Each structure stands twice: as C-alpha cells, then as structure tokens.
Amino acid sequence: xxxxxxxxxxxxxxxxxxxxxxxxxxxxxxxxxxxxxxxxxxxxxxxxxxxxxxxxxxxxxxxxxxxxxxxxxxxxxxxxxxxxxxxxxxxxxxxxxxxxxxxxxxxxxxxxxxxxxxxxxxxxxxxxxxxxxxxxxxxxxxxxxxxxxxxxxxxxxxxxxxxxxxxxxxxxxxxxxxxxxxxxxxxxxxxxxxxxxxxxxxxxxxxxxxxxxxxxxxx
Amino acid sequence: xxxxxxxxxxxxxxxxxxxxxxxxxxxxxxxxxxxxxxxxxxxxxxxxxxxxxxxxxxxxxxxxxxxxxxxxxxxxxxxxxxxxxxxxxxxxxxxxxxxxxxxxxxxxxxxxxxxxxxxxxxxxxxxxxxxxxxxxxxxxxxxxxxxxxxxxxxxxxxxxxxxxxxxxxxxxxxxxxxxxxxxxxxxxxxxxxxxxxxxxxxxxxxxxxxxxxxxxxxx
DNA sequence: CTGGTGGATATTGGATCCAATCTGCTATGG
DNA sequence: CCATAGCAGATTGGATCCAATATCCACCAG
Numbered sequence: 001x002x003x004x005x006x007x008x009x010x011x012x013x014x015x016x017x018x019x020x021x022x023x024x025x026x027x028x029x030x031x032x033x034x035x036x037x038x039x040x041x042x043x044x045x046x047x048x049x050x051x052x053x054x055x056x057x058x059x060x061x062x063x064x065x066x067x068x069x070x071x072x073x074x075x076x077x078x079x080x081x082x083x084x085x086x087x088x089x090x091x092x093x094x095x096x097x098x099x100x101x102x103x104x105x106x107x108x109x110x111x112x113x114x115x116x117x118x119x120x121x122x123x124x125x126x127x128x129x130x131x132x133x134x135x136x137x138x139x140x141x142x143x144x145x146x147x148x149x150x151x152x153x154x155x156x157x158x159x160x161x162x163x164x165x166x167x168x169x170x171x172x173x174x175x176x177x178x179x180x181x182x183x184x185x186x187x188x189x190x191x192x193x194x195x196x197x198x199x200x201x202x203x204x205x206x207x208x209x210x211x212x213x214x215x216x217x218x219x
Numbered sequence: 220x221x222x223x224x225x226x227x228x229x230x231x232x233x234x235x236x237x238x239x240x241x242x243x244x245x246x247x248x249x250x251x252x253x254x255x256x257x258x259x260x261x262x263x264x265x266x267x268x269x270x271x272x273x274x275x276x277x278x279x280x281x282x283x284x285x286x287x288x289x290x291x292x293x294x295x296x297x298x299x300x301x302x303x304x305x306x307x308x309x310x311x312x313x314x315x316x317x318x319x320x321x322x323x324x325x326x327x328x329x330x331x332x333x334x335x336x337x338x339x340x341x342x343x344x345x346x347x348x349x350x351x352x353x354x355x356x357x358x359x360x361x362x363x364x365x366x367x368x369x370x371x372x373x374x375x376x377x378x379x380x381x382x383x384x385x386x387x388x389x390x391x392x393x394x395x396x397x398x399x400x401x402x403x404x405x406x407x408x409x410x411x412x413x414x415x416x417x418x419x420x421x422x423x424x425x426x427x428x429x430x431x432x433x434x435x436x437x438x
Numbered sequence: 439c440t441g442g443t444g445g446a447t448a449t450t451g452g453a454t455c456c457a458a459t460c461t462g463c464t465a466t467g468g
Numbered sequence: 469c470c471a472t473a474g475c476a477g478a479t480t481g482g483a484t485c486c487a488a489t490a491t492c493c494a495c496c497a498g
Contacts, residue, residue, distance in 0.1 A: 010286055010481065036450070046483045047450085048267065052274050059278030061368070067229055068450060068489050083366050090309050147302050149280070153372060229451065255480070265453045266480085287459050287480060 011049035016056055018043060023062055023073065024131070024162045034063060034071040060156050076164060081216060085209045088157050091150060092205070093198050098145035100194045108190055111140045115182045122175045130169050131162070137182060138201075141189070161212055168211040177207060230268040235275055237262060242281055242292065243350070243381045253282060253290040279375050295383065300435060304428045307376050310369060311424070312417050317364035319413045327409055330359045334401045341394045349388050350381070356401060357420075360408070380431055387430040396426060 009017075022028045040050045054071050057063045063071045076084075114137040121129035135158065143151050168174050181204040188196035228236075241247045259269045273290050276282045282290045295303075333356040340348035354377065362370050387393050400423040407415035 012481080013286075035448095037448095048482055048484095051451090052271055055271050055274040056278055059275055061371075067232075069491090070450060080368065083368050086313070086366075087310070087369060087372070090313055091306070094305070094309055147305075149299065149302050150306060152280075153306070231451080254478095256478095267452055267454095270481090288461095289480060 011045045012052045015043055015045060015049050015053040019053055019057060020062075020159070023057075024166065026163060028073050030073050030075040030163065032073050034073065036070065061160055074160075076161065076216060078213065078216060081161065081164075081209070081212060084157050084160050085205065088154065088205060089202065091154055091157070092142065092201055095142040095145045095147065095150055095154065096197050096201060097194055098147060099141055099143075100189060100192055100197055102146065103144055103189060103192065107140065107144050108186075111137060111189065112186055114140055115179075115186055118182060119179050122169075122179060127166060127169050130175070131166055134169075134178070141185075164212045164215045165208060167215040168208055171211075174207075174211060178204075181207070230264045231271045234262055234264060234268050234272040238272055238276060239281075239378070242276075243385065245382060247292050249292050249294040249382065251292050253292065255289065280379055293379075295380065295435060297432065297435060300380065300383075300428070300431060303376050303379050304424065307373065307424060308421065310373055310376070311361065311420055314361040314364045314366065314369055314373065315416050315420060316413055317366060318360055318362075319408060319411055319416055321365065322363055322408060322411065326359065326363050327405075330356060330408065331405055333359055334398075334405055337401060338398050341388075341398060346385060346388050349394070350385055353388075353397070360404075383431045383434045384427060386434040387427055390430075393426075393430060397423075400426070 019028070028034070034054065036047045036050055036054075040047045043050065054063060054065070058065045058071065062074055064074055065071050114133060117133040118130055118137055121127075121133050139151065139155070142154055145151070169178070181200060185197060185200040185204065188200050238247070247253070253273065255266045255269055255273075259266045262269065273282060273284070277284045277290065281293055283293050284290050333352060336352040337349055337356055340346075340352050358370065358374070361373055364370070388397070400419060404416060404419040404423065407419050
C-alpha cells in the first residue's frame with residue numbers, strides 16, 4: 001500500500017491554498033489592494049512566504065503587481081472574460097479530442113462518480129461543494145488527455161473566473177441545467193463520441209459564460 | 220514627448236530578467252539544480268528576491284520546485300515538446316485569425332521592419348540578436364490581436380523552447396529558410412489573407428519543431 | 439482657488455539570521 | 469558483504485529588522 005501521507009506543507013504552499021480560498025469566497029474582493037502586513041498576520045505567517053505566494057498568483061493573473069505599490073486583486077473586464085472563454089473553447093476542444101479515445105472504463109466510472117457528487121452537492125444546496133465537484137468532473141476528463149501543460153493552462157483559465165462562476169450555481173434552475181448537461185456529456189463519453197462530447201462541453205460552457213457575464217456587468 | 224524613464228527595477232525584477240538570460244544561454248543548463256546561496260551571491264542580491272524570481276519562473280514551467288529540495292532547471296521531454304507545439308498551433312492560429320483583420324498599416328510597417336532586423340542579425344551571424352528580433356517579429360503580429368492573455372500564454376510557450384530553438388538559428392540554411400518564410404508571412408499579412416497567414420506560420424513552426432526535436436533527441 | 443512643495447506616515451523591498459529539513463557519509467550490527 | 473541507524477554538513481524555509489519608496493496631507497506662493 002502506498003501510504004500517501006498528509007505531509008505538512010510549507011507555509012508558502014499553505015498560503016497559496018488559503019489565498020485561493022479567500023479569492024473564490026470573495027473574502028479578497030476584486031479590485032481591493034493586498035495589505036501584506038495585515039494579511040500575513042491574519043494567516044499566521046511572516047510576509048516572506050506571503051510574498052512568494054502572491055508571485056505565484058500573479059503568474060496566474062489572479063492578482064496584479066505594481067512596483068512599490070504592492071498587489072491588487074484582479075478585476076475581470078468583459079473583454080478579459082470573452083478572451084478567457086474563447087481560449088477555453090479552443091483548449092477544451094483539444095483536450096476532449098485527445099482524451100476521449102484514451103478514456104478507460106475506470107476513467108468513465110470516476111467521471112460519472114464525480115458527476116454524482118455534483119448532483120449530491122446540488123441537492124444539499126452546498127454551493128462550495130458543487131463548485132469543487134464540478135471542477136473535478138471536468139478536469140477528470142481534461143486530465144485524461146495526458147497533456148499536463150494543457151491541463152495547467154485550463155486550470156488557470158478556470159481560476160480566473162471562479163469568483164464569478166459561483167453565482168451561477170446559486171440559481172436552482174441553473175443547477176438543474178448543469179446536471180442535465182453533465183449527463184449529456186457523460187453519455188457522449190460513454191459512447192466515445194468526440195464530436196458530441198465537444199458539442200456538449202461547448203453548450204455547457206456557453207451557459208456559464210452567459211451567467212458570468214451578467215454577474216459581471218450587473219455590479 | 221512621453222519620456223519613458225529607465226526606472227531602476229526592483230531586485231526581484233532584475234533577477235527574473237537575468238535568470239531568463241542565463242536560461243536561454245544555457246548557463247543554467249536543463250536538469251541542473253539551482254543553488255540559491257551561490258546564485259544569489261553571483262547576482263549580487265540576497266536569497267529573498269531570488270526566491271521570488273524562481274517562483275515566477277516556476278509558474279512559467281522554466282524551473283521545477285520540490286519542497287525542501289529547491290529548484291531544478293526544467294528539462295523538456297519530447298512529449299512536452301509535442302504538447303507545446305500543438306498548443307502553439309491552436310493558439311497562434313487564433314491570434315492570427317483575430318489579428319489580421321485588425322492590422323493597421325502602421326502595424327504592417329512595424330512588422331516588416333522587425334523582419335528586416337531579423338535579416339540584418341542573420342547577415343551579421345548574430346544569433347542572440349536574431350532570436351530576439353525573430354520573437355519581436357512574431358509577437359508584433361500576435362499582440363495585434365489585442366488578446367493579452369493569449370499573448371502571455373504564447374510567450375510562455377515560446378519561452379519553454381527558447382533554449383533549444385537557438386540551435387535552429389545556428390545553421391545558415393535554416394537562417395535562409397527563416398527569412399524566406401517570414402517574407403511569405405509578411406506577404407500574406409499585407410494582403411490581409413488570414414488563411415495564407417495561418418498556413419505560413421504553420422509551415423514556419425513545423426520547420427522549427429523539427430529542428431528542436433533533433434536538438435532534443437540527439438543529446 | 440490652483441498648483442506645487444515638503445515632510446510625516448504607511449507600505450513595500452531586501453538583507454540577515456536562525457530553524458527545519460534533506461543528503462551523504464560513517465559506523466555498527468547482522 | 470549488506471543493511472540500517474545516526475550524525476554532520478549542506479541547503480532550503482521563514483521571521484525579523486532596516487532601508488527604500490510611495491502616498492497623503494498640511495502649507496505656501498502665485
């Protein structure tokens with residue numbers, strides 16, 4: 001048995017994780033400056049690991065950096081949003097194209113299990129759980145393409161809109177729609193139908209971009 | 220006149236720039252570990268800005284990080300190379316699709332000027348100059364798409380293979396080929412022909428992937 | 439009232455120091 | 469001879485302290 005120990009991560013890693021959480025919960029709101037001293041104290045670390053973590057998030061576009069002025073939580077413009085979704089369209093299609101012919105039965109089982117997790121979280125009205133389960137569902141598929149760079153880029157693109165996407169799951173009709181679309185995608189995967197899978201993913205994504213756009217413009 | 224002052228950058232920024240240079244020159248060779256103490260001293264800074272710089276390069280995939288074991292300069296596997304070029308294919312096509320209809324005459328002038336710079340550097344046998352001029356040439360086009368995220372990702376993909384690509388310019392027949400292909404691309408741009416531009420870029424890229432692959436496998 | 443100047447304060451940038459962890463060698467027992 | 473425990477040195481991780489820079493506001497000249 002390969003005991004996968006829960007190694008105590010470094011402070012930097014812990015801070016990265018925690019900052020991501022603060023970003024999706026909106027605890028660090030878009031546009032707000034990052035005060036290092038206060039934030040470091042709040043997280044129980046010094047500013048050094050915090051600054052390393054911020055450099056990572058800067059690379060992902062989650063925060064922006066200005067010399068001697070520090071970091072600001074990124075705001076998503078509509079242009080930026082359009083760009084993110086266009087790139088997702090191109091890259092997700094590629095991921096699916098490569099992944100579907102490689103899908104093992106075990107992959108399908110895992111993906112459908114993740115789909116059930118989304119549904120369960122939806123039933124419970126657990127928005128956070130739904131968000132992570134939804135992400136797992138999609139990235140189980142993307143990762144099956146065995147293209148690590150592609151997966152990483154896609155994760156970055158998803159991260160960029162995570163803050164805004166959570167509102168999507170808030171509407172119960174949206175939730176129903178999601179489950180339906182996941183079922184359609186899963187069906188396409190089971191029959192190893194690349195074209196249908198890409199189409200299903202595209203439709204799914206288009207619904208989400210619409211929701212995020214309204215969330216973004218009506219602020 | 221907008222006096223663009225040469226502001227003294229922060230140590231972290233300077234280190235990032237210098238590390239990039241060390242990476243493309245092979246001074247930091249793929250696979251070699253990064254000894255922070257020695258490197259920091261060599262650059263005349265403390266380890267703090269060096270570590271921040273390394274986190275940035277880690278995000279770009281230029282170095283890899285292992286907890287408590289530090290950073291190692293990334294090695295490009297053939298799989299990785301294939302992935303990089305496949306993603307370039309998808310994203311560069313998109314960039315050109317969007318950019319070409321938006322190209323102003325001034326853009327064309329700038330691009331053709333950059334093309335001349337590549338030629339000049341080629342005549343002089345200035346490999347480093349050719350590399351940067353070549354990069355400028357292509358990114359003038361890509362940036363014209365006005366999709367900053369896309370540009371950034373493309374830059375990352377180019378960076379990942381820069382070390383290996385320099386060998387491409389070493390061969391004088393390759394250099395002639397590059398100039399020829401640049402002319403073809405430029406011609407397509409001048410007639411605002413998206414399809415031909417994408418094709419020219421694709422052929423250009425395919426030549427380079429072939430060269431980089433041999434450089435990678437024959438080591 | 440406007441524009442600019444100077445300085446006090448807040449904030450970030452970076453160096454140094456110490457703690458935590460890893461690595462490699464050596465000794466010791468089987 | 470091999471395996472393992474443990475120690476010493478090397479290396480990274482993180483906290484603290486001081487320097488450099490930006491921001492803000494009071495003040496003054498025009």
